[in-house]
Amino acid sequence: MRPTLAFTLAFSAATLFAPLAHAAGASDTDQERNARWQEIAKSIFGDKTIESTDTLVKIEAPKRAEDAALVPITLSMPDREKIKSVSLIIDDNPAPYAAKFEFGPAADTRELKLRVRVNNYTDMHAVVETPDGKLYEAKQFVKASGGCSAPMGMSDEEAMKGMGDMRMKFAEAQPGKPVEATLMIRHPNFSGMQMNQVTRDFTPARYIDKVTVSAGDETVFTMTGDISIASNPVINFGFKPDGKAIKVAASDNQGGRWSHSFNAPSPTN
Template sequence: MKALILALGLSLSATALTAGTAYAAGASDTDQERAERWNDLKKELFAGKTIEPSETMVKIDAPKRAEDAALVPITLTMPEKDKVKSVSLVIDDNPTPYAAHFTFGPAADPGEIKLRVRINNYTNVHAVTETTDGKFYESVGFVKASGGCSAPMGMSDEEAMKGMGEMRMKFSEQAPGKPAEATLMIRHPNFSGMQMNQVSRDYTPARFIEKLEVTYGDKLIFHMDGDISISSNPVIGFGFKPEGKGPIKVAASDNQGGKWQHTFQAPSPSN
């Protein structure tokens, strides 16, 4: 969490969220309690920023009740995408609420981001966009889930780490005049630090993808700062402008110093 806060240039006091700040959370919380918790988080994570509600700047599509709390699909849609500089995903009641921050580059089509996350409790989920003129907007969703951050992976740590850093990318069929769409898949356990090894009965140390950068030729599509709330074997869907030249390059690094790179051949632009 501290690394993510530093990377975003946000308030360092947000590290208190992992240093014992108590946020009572559960299915019985009232709307007022959830609102107060979000106000506290905003002060920590976006210190000094005014954040206005707006579903025309960002919308959240999430299941009302998760089928698997360790693999919850989230889609962030930015209808006024040309105004968007970055988007943040905050899962209010997770142990480290700041799940991910995406900064878009000149090759991005920032209309939509898809990812899978862990959700540890019945919680509000917030998306916050920063626009190119320095304003901030938020939207909120509610997800019923429990135990996603501590859920075991169903295999040994050694098995979970096999092939770590391997990547695949799928491209959707591109319609003429429309942005190109891609899905990036990375093999990485993204250990949360809360999962118990089923053999040793010790907790597996946190190891998660901390930074991810995707470029098209010499232009940035997006940079992501992540934390333990992103699910194991991350899957991220994104859009990009198809007029670029050169391959799509992905560079990933985790909080324990692991680094991986992969290059994918982008589909030819459609007329």
């Protein structure tokens, strides 16, 4: 059985976090980082071989993040036919497996953007799975620290205001062409490492764990997420419109469920 994200994360928390959190640091050598990646990759993908690629997937991230609690990431996967899913792993985060996107028939994978938290100087890996089950990885080093524990600058109540509200924006549509869309979800995505202002306890982790976007009857993607996704998640993605409504269903790890429907841009203008 392939480990699911949830399984892997539970596993990570129990076995990877403790030894790695202390080992990880800004001054680690490439060998140390690589050894850590091998360990994480094994926990997620088992014994499957992961080849490196510079064509199937590319990661773009600021080399030095402005705000460790909001690090914009772009994943480029130009060859739609060869992409079944992509996993983003932030090696030195407390829960390294940040997100997995499984693409459906309505997806355009050329450019996918999301915002993450980065807790330490770290390698980031994007691992794509091809339809024949092979794995390919790309890597990017990012300098940032403290992103997971950075306080939100407001009370928990304020941070949770409007939780589950969504917006979607569409770039201009051209007939027959995929459309770029931006999905915004109001959600604090508490990491479990931020301190509550009143009780001085850590606010329990409460994060978006699944988002499914579909265009009409066809899935664009299903994202499985974790605490490494920045608060108020924003995802930029491409899809093939068929004139029907775009539906978004999101849930969090504490039983929150939200769904919204958006009018797709007209492909006839």
